[in-house]
Structures are given as C-alpha cells and as structure tokens.
Amino acid sequence: MTTAAEFRTETRLDDVAAVRDLAAATGYFSPSEVAIAAELVEERLQRGPASGYEFLYADGDGRLDGYACYGLIPCTLSSYDLYWIAVHPDTQGAGLGRRLLQECERRIRALGGTGVYAETSGKAQYVSTRRFYERCDYATGAVFADFYGPGDDKYVFVKRLG
C-alpha cells in the first residue's frame, strides 16, 4: 500500500508514456484529453517548476498505479487547479485516489494555497468521479450546461483550505 510519503514527485522521461497509458486505461478520458495529460508531463520535463505543473506519482508493479497533477492557477494569488487525478482500474477502490488528493491538498496548503479547483463532466459515466469529490469534502462551485458538448455539462468542484 502506497502511503503519502511514498509518492514520487520527480518526473522521469518514462512518465510521459506511463501517464498516457494510465489515462487511457481508466476509460474516462477522450483521446484528445489523454494527449493533453501526456503533454503536461512533457512540459514539466522541458520547463521544470516554471511549467506550473506539480506531480505526484504512485508507482506500482511495473506500471503507474495512479498520479495527480496540480498547480497554481495563472493570475491568481493562491488558487490551485487539480489538473489531473487518475487511478488504474485494477487499483481502484483501495483509497489510492483519496490519498493522492489529500497529499495534493497538504502540499498546496504548505505552498500557501487557499483553494483547490477540479473540473469534471456531468455525464452519467462520471458519477463516480463526482461522488469522489463530494466524499472528499468538495463543494459544487458551478455547473455549466452543455459545456463540453450537447448534454455534457462541466462541474467545477471547489475546496477551500482553512
């Protein structure tokens, strides 16, 4: 079992493919979203902390079990975006997502962050994602109807850090 202290924070060259494989394996993301997930890892490799993307990796047995990516939202003082969080289907249900999220929040708080924002779809297949944020004490900050496409709303979840 991965504990918070065991999450890897350094991005390696092979994380580009590992994140692409993991994001695709979840079945939650479109091909263009999977490509963007991998691009953020590439940008971190190329630009380092100046990329604005911080990562947490949960290494599994010969693959990535899960990862999260967060960063300060440009033009804000202390608001952070949870850009990505994903857990491999074979690892889901064991609390890894919650531990990744809590470790993101701990690090964001340590950086002076006052709020965390996470966006997801309102489609039926994302109900477990929305319940996940609610269980982790996120509030529904906004729902934008048909944002991603017809019948595909955008939910914005918010957690204020005390």
Add this chain to the structure above:
Amino acid sequence: MTTAAEFRTETRLDDVAAVRDLAAATGYFSPSEVAIAAELVEERLQRGPASGYEFLYADGDGRLDGYACYGLIPCTLSSYDLYWIAVHPDTQGAGLGRRLLQECERRIRALGGTGVYAETSGKAQYVSTRRFYERCDYATGAVFADFYGPGDDKYVFVKRLG
C-alpha cells in the same frame, strides 16, 4: 465610427505592442495580465489559426481603439472563451465594446459555437465590466469566492447562442 465590417481580423507584428499599450491604458489589468494579453497576440503570429486565438481589432487614429480575442475552449465541441475584450479609455462609452462583443458572437455562431464564456473580477472597480456583460445579455454562471486573491472573486459570465 467603427462598424462590424470594419473590424480588422488579421494580426500584424505591431499588434503585440498595440495590445500591450491598450490593455495597460485601460487600468483594468495587472502587469502580469497585460503581459499575457500581449503573449496571446505573439502566439497568434507564431502559430496562426492553430494557436486557437481569433482576434478583432478596432483601429483608431494612430492607435488601437479596442480589440477582442476569443477561441474554442480546448476539449469542448462548441464552447468559446472570450479571452480578452478591451476598449481605450478615450473611446469608452460610445458602444465600441458592445459592437466588438456582438461581432465576436456573430463569428462564434457562424463557427457553430453554442456558448460564450467570459471571466472577470468581482472587485468594486470591475462593476462596469460586470454591468457590461449583463447589459449584453450574459448570465452569471458562477462566482468563485476569493479566486484571484482575498476579497477578489471570479465571476463567470455565460451566453448561450441559440
């Protein structure tokens, strides 16, 4: 008086400085926001339509009187972001902002766009900006408390295109 047909849509090299000067002259944007406004123009020059940024320029007498920048929001089918809209202080009050916005909406509709999103601050000095969107039939889609900083909420205005 500039009419919709007179707005220039091609970005020129000198627009980088012109947009920077205009954004700064309004007094509405922070230095980092002014820098970002100019960066979007540079990205349009470098990458063309692939940048995802479309521009409308209202050329005045030896300067830019106003401009707007919009584009399809990545990972959406037909939602557009109004990234920037600004009118020179000496030109404000003559309806140029409204004409720029209406021409953006006309072009977005022609591209198959179904929604326009515009973000602004909840601070007192932006009350005229918020009233502008309301007068132009935008709804308040969300308010994120303390998003930009303490006491500086983010308003998201939304207009559904029929």
